[in-house]
Amino acid sequence: MSRTHQRLNLPGRTALCSAAALALPTPALAEASTAGGGWRSDLDDDGYRLRNGDLDIEIGGRLQFDVLHADSDARDIGTRSGLRRAGLGITTTWDVDLQFNASACFDEDGAALAGLSVAWSGIEDVRLRVGKFGSLVGMERRAGSSDTLLMERGLPHALTARAAWGASAGYANQGLSAEVAYFSDWNENDVQTRGSEGKGVAGRIAWRSDSAGRGDDAGIGVHSGISGELREPDRGRDRVRARPEADLVETLPLDTSLLRDVAERTTLGAEAALLAGPFVLQAEY
16 A cells, blocks of 8 residues: 655744734832842842852743623634633753753643753853753744733744753853754644644744844844744654634634654744834744
């Protein structure tokens, strides 16, 4: 019996997302230090931090609860509410060069390991990383859920891969950054409910101007980048789907259903952003 292979080339399924917003800086919530030296602590936008000499521990979390009211003439959606996610993460840095990251996410489906990685930056401008971490493709995919411009991520992120186990090597100097990564297919086999990314390679290169910043004295900051990824879906199965930028709506405007005998999946991306004081403009394709 002969066996055919499909090639799912995601650049053929293109999507364009752009957004603009006013972002106002948030002052530090509180700051305190222990008497007599030793451990010091403070609370800021990133979480609760503990420092003692070369050891720096940062603990953070987030809680997102959605309420939706939809007035539709095509389908009775009505009013809904629910917990989107509750997250908890810890970042430990030792002597600047060695960093450990761990994060978990809790939602209505239960608990899941969002990330677990160790990074070493003992070589100037170079960082080596191993563990479970996010994809190199997609500007909004790489942004944390508390850092996106709008409440919902844009639809293009459905075409990018989720966090997976792998290893990467990165370079960053004076606004220029580049990274390459290899991802395995270990522990990624729930293709029907969450999709299966499979093993593959990815690369990313980006540039930002040194004047990027916020506040009245900040100049105009520019960011641009390109990225690409080649994956071999686990067991030859793949699926791409997305909700209509409203997490509580179960309708899927994009759903390929389960595809079988997929040999490989190629994803390419381009992104750009402009930051001028409190004004932010970004787009990706």
